[in-house]
Amino acid sequence: MPIDASRAAGLTPASLQQLLKDGSGPRLLDVRTPGEFRTVHIPGSYNVPLDTLREHRAELLTHLDEDVVLVCRSGARAAQAERALTEAGLPNLRVLDGGMMAWExxxxxxxxxxARWDLERQVRLVAGSIVLVAGVVGVFVPGVHLIGTAIGAGLTFAALSNTCAMGMMLSKLPYNRGPRTDVRTLVASLRERS
Structure with a gap:
């Protein structure tokens, strides 16, 4: 059942379940980190972390000629992936509304x-810890409180731009990386389903 391009870019969990019922639904690309993907994912989805997708989108395009639904934790990274693939010329893209949170x-x-902590929770822990420590130390050392101000400015920018530098840095940690996504293996598995 092809995705109607005239509809909005989002797809509800109920609508996606209906499309997947007969087994000929869209391809699911999960753009979360390998660690997040290993914790929980939709059966039949392919893990293509956002950085990998951006870097290898030209290679992936030739194997994504059918309907594609992009999945992440809440929808933000999937929307970034949608922009990257749309700019590269891929039609028939949808984003799972609410991501894995809504799906579950x-x-x-x-x-x-x-079970692992998702990237958003890790960002909250790191940002909150830095602000807390800077606030406490700032009582004794003048000027240290400005570190908390810088973190607050970074989080504000992250919200306004829908990107997160801290999240991108944390995604590089071994805890989040897991096995590196091998593009050749991914392309081969996409080709098999064609």
């Missing part, structure tokens, strides 16, 4: 692995 809340099927 709808009681839709998932594959689960070892």
């Amino acid at each position: 809340a709808a009681g839709a099927p998932v594959n689960r692995g070892e």
Whole structure:
């Protein structure tokens, strides 16, 4: 069942479940980190971390000639992936509204692995810890409180631009990386389904 390009770019969990029921639904590209993907993902989805997708989108385009639904935790990274693939010329893109959070809340099927903290939670921990420490130390050392101000400015920019430099840095940590996505293997598995 092809995706109607005239509709909005979002797709509800219920609509996606219906498309997947007959087995000929759209391809699902999960753009979260490998660690997040291993924790929980939609059965049949392909893990293509956002950085990998951006870097290898030309290679991926030749194997994504059908309907594609982009998935992340809440929809923000999937929207960034949608922009990158749209700029590269790929039609028939949709973003799962609410991402994996909405998918799980709808009681839709998932594959689960070892529990890990998602990237957004890690950003909140690191940013909050830096602000807390800077505030406490700032009582004794003048000027240290400005570190908290800088973190606040960074988070404000992240919200306004829908990007997160701290999240991108944290995604590089071994905890989040897991096995590196091998583009050749990914392309081969996309080709097999064609």
